[in-house]
Amino acid sequence: MRAEFPDFRLGNVLATSFTGTLSERHGNAVERIPTPHRLVDWLAVNGLAVASCTTAQLDLARELRESIHVAATAAAVQDALPASALRVINDRSAQGRAAAVLTPEGERRWLLGSASPVEDALGVIAADAISVIAGERDGKLALCASPTCRAAFFDTSRSRTRKWCDMNTCGNRQKKARFHANRRAAPGSAD
Numbered sequence: 001m002r003a004e005f006p007d008f009r010l011g012n013v014l015a016t017s018f019t020g021t022l023s024e025r026h027g028n029a030v031e032r033i034p035t036p037h038r039l040v041d042w043l044a045v046n047g048l049a050v051a052s053c054t055t056a057q058l059d060l061a062r063e064l065r066e067s068i069h070v071a072a073t074a075a076a077v078q079d080a081l082p083a084s085a086l087r088v089i090n091d092r093s094a095q096g097r098a099a100a101v102l103t104p105e106g107e108r109r110w111l112l113g114s115a116s117p118v119e120d121a122l123g124v125i126a127a128d129a130i131s132v133i134a135g136e137r138d139g140k141l142a143l144c145a146s147p148t149c150r151a152a153f154f155d156t157s158r159s160r161t162r163k164w165c166d167m168n169t170c171g172n173r174q175k176k177a178r179f180h181a182n183r184r185a186a187p188g189s190a191d
């Protein structure tokens, strides 16, 4: 039981699910991988199971996470990609030694090496970020409309008009806030 830790937000894009392990960056930030063990949990949920993780590896993971966040944010607003963020993403990608394998069911799995599986997993995440930021995938990077969040997310909606990184949290909060604002603005209304 590790109920004291905040839940993970699960998305279907690995790189932005990873940046979502820190949320509310512009409000009361919520760190969802506060310990090496929580990173191990997150990796397992995302098909990158490792046996253990050190504090130094957690630091590497967080450095990669914030670099992806910075680069994806720049890409979303069509700014130049910051060199320091690129260096971290490219280093992690270059140092990963994971191999993609195909299962009999036709699914892709990642085989991590035995020497440094956490670094291999980070390499997979970095490569995913590169493919998203490079615009190779069907979708568009955008920033969450919530002012306390501003997370970069990958919009795969047909109209490319998604506003929130996560419908269940940011989207829902915004809807509730609007509902209460409307009630205040029209106290006499019957709905």
Ligand SMILES: [Zn+2]
Residues within 6 Å of the ligand: 144, 145, 146, 149, 150, 151, 164, 165, 166, 170
């Ligand atoms: Zn958000």
